[in-house]
Amino acid sequence: MTDRPLSLDGKTALVTGGSGGIGRAIVDTLLRHGATTGSMDLPGCPPAPGAIDISLDLADPDATLHAVDAFAEEQERLDFVVHCAGITADSVVWKMPVEEWRRVLSVNLDSAFFLLQAAVPHLRKTGGGSVVLISSINGERGKFGQSNYAASKAGLNALARSTAKELGRFGVRVNAVAPGLVRTAMTESLPGEVLRTALDETALGRMAEPEDVAGSVLFLCSDLARHVTGQVLRVDGGQLTA
């Protein structure tokens, strides 16, 4: 263990959805701890100050491959990949248009597969890196009206556990972070009753801030987590307890 295990000096990171609520907090945190950080977002979404702007649609595998290769080659290494981009399109399963099923699975889950395929050769070359997939407690417990979203997040958990086994021999760790309710644009439009129920479910009686999720990502990227892989870390104030 190094003297400053939270230092990411000299390391590089790619964060998808880095201009969103949670993504921006993750980018800020990685930058503050010394990592050169690229923020992968849809065109027209300005990244956090200090981040390298990478515009693309993550549902496009060729664009993802090109963007990851270009970043890793320019920086001459790739240490961390954080997949935070995600969308919802809620409705009960019998009313869900097939395009909404496909769109959510594509942006949330297919994109993680494309990202890993593109990033693994660089992570293997650099060695000792960390991948963090932002999942959700709804991927474990399911959620009324979110069959597409919950299925995509359950898929991310399985992807993290499987690729942790595949990449361990190269010193690369893969974990998922499963937040409960977090204060962002994604949640601010929820009806008051839904927010109250979610708050009542927590042990801590508070809604997470994006920085709470960013802190767990920093931990999983850092040397403090050097023996942690294949895990789904809930950051939910005790909202889901097994």
Ligand code: NAP
């Ligand atoms: P957010 O503010 O809406 O951020 C999502 C980000 O993903 C946005 O920057 C969005 O860009 C980007 N994005 C969407 N589709 C994309 C695509 N095809 N290509 C590239 N980027 C794309 O949401 P958030 O609340 O911060 O959520 C971040 C992650 O945390 C998501 O994976 C979400 O499922 C997860 N999560 C959130 C909560 C919560 O309570 N907020 C709870 C559990 C898990 P645009 O702004 O252009 O759409």
